[in-house]
Amino acid sequence: MNKINYQRELDQLIEGIEAEGKVPTLLLHSCCAPCSSYCIEYLSQFFTITVFYYNPNIYPDEEYFHRVKEQQRFISEFPTKHPVSFIEGDFEKDRFYSEVAKGLEKEPERGARCTKCFELRLGETAKRAAAEGMDYFATTLTISPMKDVELLNTIGAAMGERYGVEYLATEFRKKNGYLRSTQISKEYDMYRQDYCGCVYSYQEREAQKSK
Numbered sequence: 001m002n003k004i005n006y007q008r009e010l011d012q013l014i015e016g017i018e019a020e021g022k023v024p025t026l027l028l029h030s031c032c033a034p035c036s037s038y039c040i041e042y043l044s045q046f047f048t049i050t051v052f053y054y055n056p057n058i059y060p061d062e063e064y065f066h067r068v069k070e071q072q073r074f075i076s077e078f079p080t081k082h083p084v085s086f087i088e089g090d091f092e093k094d095r096f097y098s099e100v101a102k103g104l105e106k107e108p109e110r111g112a113r114c115t116k117c118f119e120l121r122l123g124e125t126a127k128r129a130a131a132e133g134m135d136y137f138a139t140t141l142t143i144s145p146m147k148d149v150e151l152l153n154t155i156g157a158a159m160g161e162r163y164g165v166e167y168l169a170t171e172f173r174k175k176n177g178y179l180r181s182t183q184i185s186k187e188y189d190m191y192r193q194d195y196c197g198c199v200y201s202y203q204e205r206e207a208q209k210s211k
């Protein structure tokens with residue numbers, strides 16, 4: 001099966017939006033400020049963005065609150081063509097452990113636990129986008145070289161259908177998006193974590209460090 005060129009599809013969609021002179025609204029799920037940096041720089045040229053910080057997977061609590069603060073600081077300091085605002089979802093940790101991690105604690109990163117983690121976060125984003133009357137929703141997760149873009153976009157589209165809101169399929173690491181995010185992160189002196197987010201990825205990172 002041919003791999004879908006998500007960036008080309010997004011380019012075409014943006015061309016159409018521009019031709020119509022529209023600036024649609026977009027609820028952008030963000031995993032962290034560094035990953036969001038390029039996504040915001042790029043998409044805010046065409047969309048009015050609300051960044052949605054919904055990541056109940058993050059461990060420990062201090063890490064969660066630190067990531068939220070960095071996200072808010074970046075949005076307040078970064079100049080954009082169209083406005084970018086911020087909303088924080090519930091930090092419902094129990095939901096992550098009961099709906100995502102239960103029975104999958106030993107899974108490696110990119111395994112079955114991660115699929116459920118994406119379903120939780122993208123499902124909640126789609127639900128919120130529908131409630132807020134957004135034109136589209138998307139996620140910054142497709143910028144990461146560690147993540148399965150095909151899987152993320154498949155889950156995003158399914159959640160969009162479930163909640164009746166259009167999912168914007170992306171592949172932000174194309175067009176050097178990941179590289180650009182590292183440059184912006186340096187420029188804004190941003191905190192860059194070295195593990196995905198949950199306690200299991202934290203433990204994996206600690207084990208690698210001690211080797």
Ligand code: SF4
Pocket residue numbers: 057109110113114115117118196197198199200201
């Ligand atoms: S490794 Fe990352 S994507 Fe996978 S379950 Fe943990 S936080 Fe979620």
